[in-house]
Amino acid sequence: MQATERMNWTDVRDRIHAMILDGTFGPGAMLPRDMDLAASFGCGRTTVQRAMTDLSDAGIVERRRKVGTRVAEAPVARAVLDIPVIRKEIEGRGARYRHKLLHQGLELPPPRIAAAMAAPDGAEMLHVQALHLADGRPHSWEDRWISVATVPEIVNVDLSDESANEWLVRNRPYDRCDHVIEAVAADPEVAAMLDVAAGTALLSLDRTTWIGDAAVTCVRLISAPGYRLISRG
Amino acid sequence: MQATERMNWTDVRDRIHAMILDGTFGPGAMLPRDMDLAASFGCGRTTVQRAMTDLSDAGIVERRRKVGTRVAEAPVARAVLDIPVIRKEIEGRGARYRHKLLHQGLELPPPRIAAAMAAPDGAEMLHVQALHLADGRPHSWEDRWISVATVPEIVNVDLSDESANEWLVRNRPYDRCDHVIEAVAADPEVAAMLDVAAGTALLSLDRTTWIGDAAVTCVRLISAPGYRLISRG
DNA sequence: AAGTGGTCTAGACCACTGA
DNA sequence: CAGTGGTCTAGACCACTTG
Numbered sequence: 001m002q003a004t005e006r007m008n009w010t011d012v013r014d015r016i017h018a019m020i021l022d023g024t025f026g027p028g029a030m031l032p033r034d035m036d037l038a039a040s041f042g043c044g045r046t047t048v049q050r051a052m053t054d055l056s057d058a059g060i061v062e063r064r065r066k067v068g069t070r071v072a073e074a075p076v077a078r079a080v081l082d083i084p085v086i087r088k089e090i091e092g093r094g095a096r097y098r099h100k101l102l103h104q105g106l107e108l109p110p111p112r113i114a115a116a117m118a119a120p121d122g123a124e125m126l127h128v129q130a131l132h133l134a135d136g137r138p139h140s141w142e143d144r145w146i147s148v149a150t151v152p153e154i155v156n157v158d159l160s161d162e163s164a165n166e167w168l169v170r171n172r173p174y175d176r177c178d179h180v181i182e183a184v185a186a187d188p189e190v191a192a193m194l195d196v197a198a199g200t201a202l203l204s205l206d207r208t209t210w211i212g213d214a215a216v217t218c219v220r221l222i223s224a225p226g227y228r229l230i231s232r233g
Numbered sequence: 234m235q236a237t238e239r240m241n242w243t244d245v246r247d248r249i250h251a252m253i254l255d256g257t258f259g260p261g262a263m264l265p266r267d268m269d270l271a272a273s274f275g276c277g278r279t280t281v282q283r284a285m286t287d288l289s290d291a292g293i294v295e296r297r298r299k300v301g302t303r304v305a306e307a308p309v310a311r312a313v314l315d316i317p318v319i320r321k322e323i324e325g326r327g328a329r330y331r332h333k334l335l336h337q338g339l340e341l342p343p344p345r346i347a348a349a350m351a352a353p354d355g356a357e358m359l360h361v362q363a364l365h366l367a368d369g370r371p372h373s374w375e376d377r378w379i380s381v382a383t384v385p386e387i388v389n390v391d392l393s394d395e396s397a398n399e400w401l402v403r404n405r406p407y408d409r410c411d412h413v414i415e416a417v418a419a420d421p422e423v424a425a426m427l428d429v430a431a432g433t434a435l436l437s438l439d440r441t442t443w444i445g446d447a448a449v450t451c452v453r454l455i456s457a458p459g460y461r462l463i464s465r466g
Numbered sequence: 467a468a469g470t471g472g473t474c475t476a477g478a479c480c481a482c483t484g485a
Numbered sequence: 486c487a488g489t490g491g492t493c494t495a496g497a498c499c500a501c502t503t504g
Contacts (some may be wrong), residue, residue, distance in 0.1 A: 009473075021406050021444075033489070044475045049491075059315070066483045067488045075402060077316040077440065079412040079462075082292070082309045169308060173254050179312040181462040183416035184437040201434035203416040207310065211254075229414040231314075242492075267471070277494045282472075299470045299502040 007043055010060050013051035015041070020060065020071050031061065031069040079231040083179075083205070085165065086140060086221075095134040101160040101192075103129040106148070113145045116208050117215035123147075126154055128164050132194055139192045140227070144219040151216060159228045165219070174209035174216050181205055181229065184222065203227050240276055246284035250267060253293065253304050264294065264302040312464040316412075316438070318398065319365045319454075328367040332391040335426075336362040339381070346378045349441050350448035356380075359387055361397050364426055371427045373460070375379070377452040384449060398452070407442035407449050414438055414462065417455065427457050436460050 007015075016037070031037070034052065036046045052069060055061045059076050061194055063069045092099040107127045109119065119125070126146040132139045144164055146154050151172050159167065168174075184204045191198040202225065208218045240248075240254040249270070267285065271278045276436055285302060288294045292309050323330040324370070332443065340360045342352065352358070365372045377397055381385050384405050393455045401407075417437045424431040435458065441451045 006474090020406065027403070035489095045490095046476085047474065050473085063490060064483075065481070065491075066485095069490065074321050075406070076316050076318070076409055077412070079314045079316060079414075080315065081312045081414075083312060084309050085307055088307050156358075169494085170260070173308070175254065176466055178466070179310070179464040181314075181436070182457075182460070183413060183434040185434040185456075190390055196497085199432060199434075201416040201418040201432075203414070225416075227415070229412075231412040233409055233411070237492090266469090277469095279495085280493065283492085285471085296471060297502075298472075298500070299468085301470065 007041060007047070009047045009054075012037075012041055012043060014055050016051060016055065017060065021188040025071050027071055027075075028073050029071050031071065033068060046157075073194070080233065081229050081231050082205075083229070085169070087163070087166065090139060093134070096136075098133040098136065099163045100131045100133065101128070101133060103127065104159055106155070109145050113218050116206075116218050117145070117147060118213075119147065119215065123149060128160075129160060129230075130163060132163075136208050138224050140221050140223040141190050141193050142219060142221055144217055146217045147215050150182040150211065150214045162213055164217070168209075168217060172211065172216055175211050177207055177209040179205065186222075190222055194222070196225060200225060203229070205229075238272060240280070242280045242283040242287075245270075245274055245276060245390070246287050247363070249284060249288065250293065258304050260304055260308075261306050262304050264304065266301060294453075299435040313325075314464050315466070316440075316462070318394070320399065323365070323367040323372060326367070329369075331366040332396045333364045333366065334361070335364060336360065337392060339388070342378050346451050349439075350378070350380060350453050351446075352380065352382075352448065353402055356382060361392060363392075363396060365396075371457050373454050373456040374423050374426050375392050375452060375454055377450055379450045380448050383444065383447045397450070401450060405444065405449055408444050410440055412438065412440050419455075423455055427455070429458060433458060438462075439461065 025031055032040070034045050034048045040046045041048070052061065052063060057064050059078055060071050060072055062072055087097045105127055106124045109124070109125045109127070112140050113122070113125070116198065125148055125165070128144045130142045132142065146164065149153060151168070157167055182204050183201055186194065186196055186198055186200040186202050188198045190202070191200065194202070205221045207216070207221070209216045249264070254322070258264055265277050267281045271281045274281070283292065285296060289296050292311055293305055294302050297303055300466070320330045338360055339357045342358045342360070346358070358381055361377045363375045363381065367377065379397065379401070381388060384401070390400055415437050416434055419427065419429055419431055419433040419435050421431045423435070426431065428433070435455050438454045439451070440454070442449045
């Protein structure tokens with residue numbers, strides 16, 4: 001008597017994945033229909049569906065109605081980065097967090113910012129610059145523009161107490177956000193703030209956040225040397 | 234008579250998300266049970282489940298059995314980066330891809346690599362250095378170590394024809410991979426290869442790939458100035 | 467022991483797309 | 486038009502966690 005094991009959808013996913021990895025189905029090959037796979041695994045079609053959704057999300061297979069499921073040709077490497085709130089990250093390392101407001105004022109944004117936020121010409125925004133410190137040492141420098149049109153009450157908030165990011169997250173949580181990651185050389189101003197030599201290679205992370213189609217804020221975070229973004233999976 | 238609209242699971246997800254965003258359920262608040270939400274939306278519990286799975290994957294809510302569903306306290310910003318095969322990326326921009334093998338040999342890896350790949354002391358690996366070019370101009374510099382223990386046949390492959398990455402993807406596809414992103418200053422060797430001044434700030438991407446618990450390869454890719462990683466959504 | 471989310475099933479219908 | 490994946494439903498049972 002054969003013991004018939006009950007399979008999870010994760011088991012089904014892993015068995016399909018294994019068949020792709022060991023060459024049973026090579027890049028570009030068609031997989032059987034969900035119903036046939038379900039029959040061969042002895043499970044319902046829904047379970048195969050669930051497994052396929054996961055493989056499809058991971059970019060391992062491509063599914064099209066009427067056509068079927070195909071093993072992806074050029075597997076992209078997908079890195080999922082969790083970018084924590086800076087204060088949480090610092091406190092999570094057991095260090096003391098402090099935040100220093102350097103500048104705050106209504107100004108006309110440079111074209112780069114206005115374009116990223118799809119803002120009309122001549123619209124003033126709140127410009128904020130701040131420094132994040134871990135145990136008193138510079139951790140990162142923040143250069144932020146906030147849309148007064150989207151968040152009018154921001155002009156009356158005291159940002160020396162709470163960081164702009166945390167106020168926004170609590171009071172105007174965003175829908176979605178874009179990120180751009182690049183390497184930059186420290187200009188003299190940033191170098192002085194972060195206490196490094198001008199020209200030092202630093203990681204820059206730009207984030208634009210949106211509520212629906214209205215831009216909330218566009219922030220550039222430049223971190224002190226040694227900062228890394230890590231993704232495990 | 235009220236027209237009862239049929240809701241997709243994405244609609245359900247968006248309505249729950251909207252209630253979180255507009256403050257109906259603030260950070261840390263408990264949401265109703267799936268069954269009650271289903272009743273209030275006029276759909277089955279499965280549909281709420283599907284919506285919740287998505288919100289949970291996105292880090293917006295946290296679900297625990299017997300306890301219920303809670304709005305996340307500290308929303309992390311999640312950036313999903315698709316890192317394409319370099320050749321595809323270059324050809325996708327309409328440029329001509331070329332690949333130049335600079336170095337290839339069996340060597341003892343430095344401690345950093347041996348540790349990242351969890352390799353035993355004294356195990357030689359294949360060390361490969363190469364340059365990727367777009368329309369003849371340097372695009373990125375690659376420094377790669379390949380585990381001979383995991384991929385013995387690699388020593389007989391001609392890597393001047395096909396890049397190591399593409400050979401590996403075709404012949405030893407990996408299970409999972411880790412990424413580390415950081416900013417580095419160009420050392421003289423890299424600077425010469427990429428045709429930039431020494432000390433230029435460059436983006437470095439390290440990737441270690443695995444088949445099960447066996448490391449396949451550990452590669453550092455350093456890109457020419459102006460390279461960016463972008464995530465939208 | 468009880469309550470919650472996690473998953474499975476079978477069947478049904480919808481949505482997209484190629485012939 | 487036909488064939489595939491995408492989704493919904495109702496009901497059932499499982500797995501985990503707290504009391």
